[in-house]
Amino acid sequence: MIWFDAxxxxxxxxxLLRRCIATLLNIPSENVDVVHSLSKIKDAPATCVVEDRGSDSYSQxxxxYVSESLPCPYVLDAAAQLARMFAKSxxxxxxxxxxxxxxxxxxxxGQHSxxxxxxxxxxxxNRYVIREPAGGRC
Structure with a gap:
């Protein structure tokens, strides 16, 4: 099932994606697959599908995806932890x-707005350009 998109x-x-997602889910990093195509998804307990759309902000x-049996933290809590680990919004x-x-x-x-x-x-x-709040930052 899809846990979340960002x-x-x-x-x-x-x-880094692999290690951070493993930390969030409290599983070994070898149980997290990072792939760049849906066709590459296998049967790992967690899989991160990455799509790169260029060099603009918010283009990755x-x-x-997580298996049904894997307990997952609340999405906003997990996203806040990921943002802090990545040091990126x-x-x-x-x-x-x-x-x-x-x-x-x-x-x-880790603050959200x-x-x-x-x-x-x-x-x-197909670009995410923040318009509001004024200044385009969060």
Missing amino acids: ALESPVDDG LITV LLLVDDATANPYSFVCVSSA VVLVDPNELDKN
Whole structure:
């Protein structure tokens, strides 16, 4: 099952992704696969699918899949811990609204706030550009 999706402020290497996800789930890092294609998913207890969309901010997308039997922390708590471990902010879908341009931005300090991304950039260029709050930062 999908645990969560996130867009990272800047790219993180596969080894760091593996170690950090293992820490979050309290499992050995060898039980976490990091792949760059859905077709590469096997039967690991946890898998992180990475999609790199370029060099812009928030262009590395990760989707974390976990086995049904694996207990997972609450998504916002896990995202805050990941952001602190990566020392980078990340964007999560804002499930509290139907607005497709609303995201939860988790800062590198683990604080979260709701931000809006530029609709044109997302729709036309598939880029996450923070429009609000003013200044484009979380």
